[in-house]
Amino acid sequence: MDVNKEIKKGIFYYGIMAVIGLIALFVGYVLNFQRHAMSGIAIGFTPVGIIGMLIYIFGKDKTQLIKSVKAENxxxxxxxxxxxxxxxxxxxxxxxxxxxxxxxxxxxxxxxxxxxxxxxxxxxxxxxxxxxxxxx
The missing domain is CATH 1.20.58 (Methane Monooxygenase Hydroxylase; Chain G, domain 1)
Incomplete structure (x- = not known):
């Protein structure tokens, strides 16, 4: 198993989540479409995506992250x-x-x-x- 590939895949997926949250925020508040629903989507996706990416980015060289990725797979x-x-x-x-x-x-x-x-x-x-x- 290639741990670096799994880490890159995790960063990619969390990045997609963050982008979906930011798009929902834009659609809700700038385009004024379904503001209430888009707020919920943005509140759910944006922090999870950003925090997940930060965990993978700043934990790349740490042995605990590598152990976690190996255990997950x-x-x-x-x-x-x-x-x-x-x-x-x-x-x-x-x-x-x-x-x-x-x-x-x-x-x-x-x-x-x-x-x-x-x-x-x-x-x-x-x-x-x-x-x-x-x-x-």
């Missing part, structure tokens, strides 16, 4: 991430199905359902990740 961790993603997808799928059916009985808007789903998805993913780390 270890076979066991890849297996756990794949299994977690599969399980979290289907749990979220059935949640969306049940919530969509439930909207007939409950007074819930599509916006509220979307927000609940965005909160539910990472919670399910991280709980499943914890379970699989202990299991495997």
């Amino acid at each position: 270890e076979e066991r961790n890849i297996f756990i991430r794949n299994k977690t993603g599969y399980r979290a997808f289907w749990i979220t799928y059935w949640f969306v199905f049940a919530a969509t059916i439930g909207t007939d009985f409950l007074s819930i808007s599509a916006s509220d359902l979307s927000i609940a789903t965005l909160i539910f998805m990472p919670v399910v993913y991280f709980i499943t990740m914890i379970i699989y780390h202990y299991k495997y």
